[in-house]
Amino acid sequence: MANAGQKASGRTSVWLEGKVRRGGRGGGQPSGLDRERITHVAVRLLDADGLAKFSMRRLAAELNVTAMSVYWYVDTKDDLLELALDAAFGELELPDPEADEDWRDQLRTVAREYRGLLVRHPWISPLAGTFLNIGPNSLALSRIVHRVIRKTGLPAHGITGAISAVFQFVYGFGTIEGHFIARATQAGMTQESYFRHAMSAATQSPGAAEILKENEEIMTARGGDTVEEMRDRDFNFALELLVKGIEAMVERP
Numbered sequence: 001m002a003n004a005g006q007k008a009s010g011r012t013s014v015w016l017e018g019k020v021r022r023g024g025r026g027g028g029q030p031s032g033l034d035r036e037r038i039t040h041v042a043v044r045l046l047d048a049d050g051l052a053k054f055s056m057r058r059l060a061a062e063l064n065v066t067a068m069s070v071y072w073y074v075d076t077k078d079d080l081l082e083l084a085l086d087a088a089f090g091e092l093e094l095p096d097p098e099a100d101e102d103w104r105d106q107l108r109t110v111a112r113e114y115r116g117l118l119v120r121h122p123w124i125s126p127l128a129g130t131f132l133n134i135g136p137n138s139l140a141l142s143r144i145v146h147r148v149i150r151k152t153g154l155p156a157h158g159i160t161g162a163i164s165a166v167f168q169f170v171y172g173f174g175t176i177e178g179h180f181i182a183r184a185t186q187a188g189m190t191q192e193s194y195f196r197h198a199m200s201a202a203t204q205s206p207g208a209a210e211i212l213k214e215n216e217e218i219m220t221a222r223g224g225d226t227v228e229e230m231r232d233r234d235f236n237f238a239l240e241l242l243v244k245g246i247e248a249m250v251e252r253p
Contacts, residue, residue, distance in 0.1 A: 013132045014079040015086075033065060035073045035083070042084045043121075050182070051123040056080070085127045086135025092117060094140070097147035104243050106148045111170050111239055114141075118174025122182045125175040153250045162249075166242050173235055191227040 041062050046054055056077050060067040074080040092113045095106040118124055133142075149162050184194035202208040222230055 013134055014074075014082045015132075015134050017075075017079075033063065033069060033073065038063065038070060038073055038080065039083045039087050042080055043087055046084060046123045047121060051081075051126060054081075054123075081127055082131045082135070085124060085131060085133075086137045088117065088121050088124055089135065089137035089141055091120075092137070092141060094144050095148070097144055097151065103148055103151035106151070107166065107243065108239060110141075110145060110148060111166060114167065114170050115174040115177070115235065118171065119178040119181065122175075122178035125171065125178070128171070152246050154246065158249060162246055165245070166239075169238060169242065173238070177231055195227045 038059070042054070042059055045059060045062060049058070056067050056070055059080075060070050063070070070080075074083065092110075094113065095101060095109050097106065099106075133139075145163055145167065146159065149159050149166075152162065154162055180194075181191060184191050187194060189197065199212070203212060222233060
């Protein structure tokens with residue numbers, strides 16, 4: 001799939017074309033369709049089949065229309081993927097940065113919401129790195145993140161660094177977690193059984209076995225009865241490290 005900067009038309013984003021406001025039937029447009037319905041079904045198919053298997057033909061079949069009917073509402077597959085990406089961002093339940101609430105709690109809320117989104121929709125992470133992320137829901141997230149970080153008291157030159165530290169961590173953590181869950185599902189296994197299978201296979205490699213042996217004490221101390229519990233402990237601890245790091249930087253002269 002070509003990225004947004006490589007489209008034959010040279011366009012950079014569907015949100016810059018003015019066509020996202022196109023609606024209403026006319027000029028031979030098929031009945032029973034609109035961009036919202038098409039985008040909703042696209043999100044559902046991406047969740048079910050993954051990004052690699054997604055196609056306009058498959059989407060049209062799900063909508064019970066011809067592929068050409070879909071193109072009345074979106075010009076390209078990339079345009080539709082960009083719309084689906086922003087629709088997914090609309091699921092986030094974000095705090096009000098103007099509310100009388102501690103920035104630490106608000107930052108934890110946004111981080112956990114973003115992690116959950118990446119886990120529910122593993123196809124988001126590659127698309128978020130492909131497009132400009134300037135749809136209304138994506139911009140709403142960016143605006144709230146900036147305002148929450150500003151509440152920390154960090155100097156202006158540290159704002160973007162703090163955002164990168166927290167949300168690139170969440171992006172990486174959520175991406176790996178989401179893909180692990182997807183692989184377990186594809187293998188027809190629970191997360192626990194898939195994890196045990198992976199660990200068992202890893203011990204067959206002398207180099208990996210040595211590392212795992214060295215980390216046994218750390219893994220035991222990590223705690224958690226399930227893979228999900230272990231991940232939650234790791235995520236929450238890492239997030240607290242970042243919060244404490246922001247606090248320390250604010251207190252620096």
